[in-house]
Amino acid sequence: MLTIDPALLAETDEQAQLRSVLREFFADPGADWHTLAGQIGVPGLAVPERYGGAGYGFRELAVALGEAGRALSPLPLLSSAVLATSALLASNDDEACARHLPALAAGTSTATLGFGTVDAEAGRLRGAVDMVLDGADASLVLIPGRTPAGLTLFACADGFTRRPRRVLDPSRPQALLEFHDAPATPVGPPGGAEAILAAARDAGLAGLAAEQVGGCEHxxxxxxxxxxxxxxxxxxxxSFQAVKHRLADLLVEIEAAKSAAGYAAACVDAAPDELPVAASAAKVVCSAASVRAAAEYVQLHGGIGFTWEHPAHRYVRRARTSEVFLGLPHEHRARIAALLGLDDGGANVA
Amino acid sequence: MTGIPDPASFRAQARAWLGTAAARRGETRAWGSGDDSVAVFENWTEDEERAHTERIRDWERTRYDQGWGALSWPVELGGQGLPPHYEGLYRAEEAAFDVPQRTEIFPVTRHLVAPAIGIWGTEEQKQRWLRPMLRADELACQLFSETEAGADLAAVRTRAVRHDDGWVLDGHKVWTSGARVATWGVAVCRTDPEVPKHAGITVFLVRMDAPGVTIRPIRQMTGGESFNEVYLDGVVVPDADRLGPVGQGWKVTLSVLAAERLDSGTLGLDNADRAIELARRCPAGEVQRDLAADLYIRTLVQRVIGLRITAALEAGTAPGAEASVGKLYATETMRRTTDLVLRLLGPRLVADTGEWGTFAWTEHLLGAPGYAIAGGTDEIQRNILSERVLGLPREPR
Known part of the structure; x- marks a missing residue:
């Protein structure tokens, strides 16, 4: 465990530059996808050059996610540039990657990944998946379908209806997708969806953690x-200790969150073996930090912090939404316990 | 060593040298037999403390004599002339080897007292004190806290009065670790009671075998004796042993305290690792697994914080907030280690059945609170973080 090069935990000059460009970009209320994708090239940061990306790594993408999270940007980076893009890359399906990634990298199209399952028969999807992130707007939906060969990932662009859900955090839209014999093409090998979803989920957790840290810092x-x-x-x-000490404790928790998020982001490219533990650890630590940071944001602003006009409640909404997304913290602790071999302690009594 | 090797090859060289001088860790400590101590503060008699100190001193001399000690000190002062962070790089490698576990007095001497001498000492003092301290021939303890000067250290009442060409010290110091094995004590004294408290302080190095120095062990809540009270009754100190200018002692003291705060990053990790290992080997329910996973996550984060500091130092930039949060993070790790072990062992933690690795954890349970107090209480750490890192207004003082 923990074999990565410490240098991967420090920000490079290039990353710092990207961060400062994006901080300015997201501070503008008119920050739009066209500029983010077309001019700054963010969705393509971690996409290999052969698929039309910039060929940087996940750490650069994490810098962008941190700034998006700081501003609570509603732009579909997490769904399209992280979850769907990671799923396509993890599928090792060269044809699917060549077909979809250039448009996703350029931002001329967006995609999302659903974690529920539908029935798949002869290239047609039937069923419903709920709470799909950015599901109402994504041009392409990746969805696991039950096939005789097992769970297989499919790409689907039409033949389904989208019903946006009312959500706690309006900057994080979710939708119910209903498929009625929707035409779809398989992505990756038949029966290969679970491995692809696992990889995409861990990358998603690393991306989410970067966003959470950005929100905490704000x-x-x-x-x-x-x-x-x-x-x-x-x-x-x-100047009162009752206030100072709460903020000192919050600082400690945010430094922990930064450490966990930085480690997970570094693992995506540099230590995939360590990623499952790192991703779950980041989920646990960054969720706790964001929930606390948002709660202090409200509390220490007093009455003004409880008003609709003040932005603090938006951070509460995002913190709680992120806490739930991709598995709850206690579920990730259970996953780590299993990975550590803690789940069969009774078999081996000291 | 000639020239400055790059960090990666330095680490490789350190690893190679350590391989010739020590055994790798983990190969030496088997589960279920041998020493099951998880003591946070050792419970030693004076003879045991001396014997352990000698063992550590041997290792420190070996590494100093073979060019692996005092890495970041200038060559003319007996060091290796490497950049400051190379000490951290070395320590990261050494952690994988089974070397004698340093007692408090060694880092106090090398990381707290020696740098203060480097900053404040005269040329003569540097020549006289630094080499023996860096080689661990002479150890130095802290004569800082008093019964009425704990968190408010600048309230010290130990008096130092000019007498001929020296000073006479009278007072009572508490919570000194290593007093019985130290050659020197760094004493924070009041030399001018007429000026505001921070302005009337001067620091001296007192020989611990000087007439008038009396050392009495303090029995702490673990039942053991790891600290001492030190009485200074008419102790004569030559002016040549005054560290820094008269009346500037508070600044000297702050240099020592700053070093102490940054020296606590790995605190509690060994015992947390051991508690997680215990969880692997105990029948554990959902609550225990949840706590064990959470503690594991803490150890991971605490280590990543350490790597971030290493990374910043390697890149030649000053570490940021991550370097200051370490002690608060570590004391919480120690508390949670207790919580996990209690839920794993239940009654076997509180009554000694003779079973290996069970009742021994009471040493951790009772010792952990000490680190939330020593070296600046958790509350003082929070003041420091909020004022110096977050820039919040100071307490009215």
């Missing part, structure tokens, strides 16, 4: 700025 910075200038009892509330 919440901490905004709260620190507020308690420094908000005066009560004739002094800044940030």
């Amino acid at each position: 919440a901490l910075e905004a709260t620190v700025a507020h308690v420094r200038q908000r005066n009560q009892f004739g002094r800044p509330i940030g």
Whole structure:
């Protein structure tokens, strides 16, 4: 465990530059997909050059996700550039990659990945999958279908209806997709969906963790700025230990989250063997940090933090949505326990 | 060593040298037999403390004499002249080897006291003190806290009064680890009671065998004696042993404390690893598995924090907040280790059945609270983080 080169945990100059460009980009309320994809080239960052991408790695993509998460951007990076793109790459299906990835990398098309299952028969999908991230807008949907050969991943572009769900976090749209004999083409080998989904899910967790850290950083910075200038009892509330100590504890938790997220992002390219543990660890640590950061964002702003107009509630909505997405923290602890060999302790009594 | 090897080849050289000088870790500590101590603070008699100190001293001398000690110190002061982070690179490699586990007094001497001498000492003092300290020939303990000066260290009342060409010290210091094996004690003293408290402090190095120095062990809550109180009754200290200018002692003290805060990154990891191993070998229900996985995640994160610091140092940039959160993160790891072990062992933790590796955990349970107090309490650490990292306004003082 933990064999990666420490240098992969430090930001390169190039990454810092990308971060600063994107911070400015996402700070603009008009930040649009066309600019993000076409001009800055973010969806193609981790796509190999042979499929029309820029051929950087997941760490660069994670920088972008961190900035998107900081701003709670609703643009479909996590669904299209992480989940769907990772699934296509993990399928090792050269034809599917060549067909779909160039458009996804260029951002002229977006895709998403559904984690439910439908029935697949003779290249037609039937059934429904709910709570698909960005499912109402994605041009392409990747979905596992039950076939005689086992669970197989399919790509589907039409022949289904989309019903957007009312969601806790409007910046993270979800939809019910209903397939009525929708034409679909298999991606990857027959019966190969589970391995592809596992790889895509772990990359998704690493991407989500990067977003979560970005959100945490915003919440901490905004709260620190507020308690420094908000005066009560004739002094800044940030000079009271009851406030300072909460923020110090939050800082510790956010540094832990940054560490876990940075490690998971590095593992995607550099240590795939360590990724399952790293991804689940990141989910646990970054979820706890974001929920706490968002809660402190509200609490330490007092009444103004509880208003609709103040952005703090948007971070609460995102933090709780991310906590649930791709498995709850306790489910990821159970996964780590199993990976550590902790699930059959009774068989081997000390 | 000639020139400065790049970090990767330095680590490879360190690994190669360690391979010739020590056994790899993990090959030496079997589960179920042998030493089952997980003591946070050793419970040693004076004779045992001396014997252990000698064993560690042998290793420290070996590595110093073979060119693997005092890595970041200038060559003229007996070091290897490498960049500051090479010490961390070496330690990352050494962690994989079974070398004598250093007691507190060794890092106190090398990482806390020696750098303060490097900053504040005169040329004569550097020549006289640094080489013996870096080679562990002479060890130095901290004479800092007093009964009325704990978190508020600048409130020290131990007096140092000028007398002929030296000083006479009178006072009472507490919580000194290693006092019985130290050659020197770094004493924070009040030399001017008339000025504001931070301005009237001066630091001296006191010989621990000087007439008037009395050392009495403190029995801490574990039942063992790892710390001491030190009485200074008319102890004569030559002016040549004053560290830093008269009245500037608070700045000298702060250099020592800053080093102490950064020296705690790996705290608690050994015992957390062992608790997770215990979870693998105990019948565990859902709650225990959840706690064990959570503790495992903490150990992973604590190590990644350490790697981030290494990475920053390797890149030649100053580590950021990750370097300051280490102690608070580590004390929480220690508490959660206790929580997990209690749920795994239940009654076997609180009554000694003689079974290997069970009741021994009481040493951890009782020792862990000490680290949330020593070296700046958790509360003081939070003040430091909020004021120096987050930039929040200072407490009214």
